[in-house]
Amino acid sequence: MSGWAEWVWTDGRLIRGAEATLSVFDRGFLLGDGLFETLRASQGEPVHLAAHLRRLRAGAEVLRIRLPWSDQTLTAAIRELLTANELSEAAVRLTLSRGVGPPGPSIPGTISPTIVLAVRPFTGYPGRWYEPGAEAILCRVVKNERSPLCAVKSTSYLEHILARDEAVRRGAEEALLLNTRGRLVEASSANLFLVIDGCLCTPDLASGCLPGVTRAVVLTVAREHGHETREEALLPEALDRAEEAFLTNSLLGVAPLVRVDGRPVGSGRPGLLTQELAEGYRLSWGRSDP
Ligand SMILES: Cc1ncc(COP(=O)(O)O)c(C=O)c1O
Numbered sequence: 001m002s003g004w005a006e007w008v009w010t011d012g013r014l015i016r017g018a019e020a021t022l023s024v025f026d027r028g029f030l031l032g033d034g035l036f037e038t039l040r041a042s043q044g045e046p047v048h049l050a051a052h053l054r055r056l057r058a059g060a061e062v063l064r065i066r067l068p069w070s071d072q073t074l075t076a077a078i079r080e081l082l083t084a085n086e087l088s089e090a091a092v093r094l095t096l097s098r099g100v101g102p103p104g105p106s107i108p109g110t111i112s113p114t115i116v117l118a119v120r121p122f123t124g125y126p127g128r129w130y131e132p133g134a135e136a137i138l139c140r141v142v143k144n145e146r147s148p149l150c151a152v153k154s155t156s157y158l159e160h161i162l163a164r165d166e167a168v169r170r171g172a173e174e175a176l177l178l179n180t181r182g183r184l185v186e187a188s189s190a191n192l193f194l195v196i197d198g199c200l201c202t203p204d205l206a207s208g209c210l211p212g213v214t215r216a217v218v219l220t221v222a223r224e225h226g227h228e229t230r231e232e233a234l235l236p237e238a239l240d241r242a243e244e245a246f247l248t249n250s251l252l253g254v255a256p257l258v259r260v261d262g263r264p265v266g267s268g269r270p271g272l273l274t275q276e277l278a279e280g281y282r283l284s285w286g287r288s289d290p
Helices: 028-030 050-064 071-084 158-169 214-224 272-286
Strands: 007-010 013-016 034-042 090-097 114-121 134-143 174-179 184-189 189-196 199-203 229-232 244-249 253-260
Touching: 007 071, 013 071, 028 050, 028 090, 034 050, 050 090, 050 214, 050 272, 071 090, 071 114, 134 158, 134 184, 158 174, 184 189, 184 199, 189 214, 199 214, 214 229, 214 244, 214 253, 244 272, 253 272
Parallel strands: 134 174, 134 253, 199 229
Antiparallel strands: 007 013, 007 114, 034 090, 090 114, 174 184, 189 199, 189 244, 244 253
């Protein structure tokens, strides 16, 4: 069971997922030469879609992948897909690859990109992520904060897969990655926030984290609620000083991070600011993007 709903959208039309085919020479398959976005739909509406499409376009520009579909076309396609699959609460996945081409690293001149939109029923992560909260490890995978790929949600996801696998094998939900300078970056599929002396702190983009859509919304909500925020380089020792910590991504929302490497963060319980921002984030869904 794939978990995906019956219909997918590819190259401008709806087709049953079981009947959809991709070339064995697609560079997304051969080389991980592509991009993706994952977002949530609630009450039939994609959440913070404009920000996801903006990141997709920025990533396509970095990788020099053509994206010949307008935001209007992609938005309509997602709505069409949700309707065809009779889903209103869903996870939406948009995958763009460079397309069919030679396997070497050179970027071919004229090739048509491949796009696939798929959805699956989704109402949230398993409950333990929110109560008692997630546990993480500091993992061995090191992120190169100087790579141009840091800002790109690339289909080459192997570092994150290895990091998550290490976490699961050590009995934790998530893995925290450090960069080459030993600073905290993010989790395998989420951004990281700490509350230190009442201030909401998160690794800055120069630390090498993905510019998360949820991260940006949470920073905006926190400032609107009158909280001090800082984006800065953070050493792992900051985890010992933190009163609270939490993780964010588009499907997870805001989830408390209560233990790292077996040690409690703060009280080891979901914190008050975490709960306030989880609620504030939830209320942002109908709003325009930051
Ligand atoms: C490595 C990584 N960092 C951060 C995030 C959070 O990004 P967003 O809030 O845009 O979902 C993700 C999302 O899956 C991710 O894969």
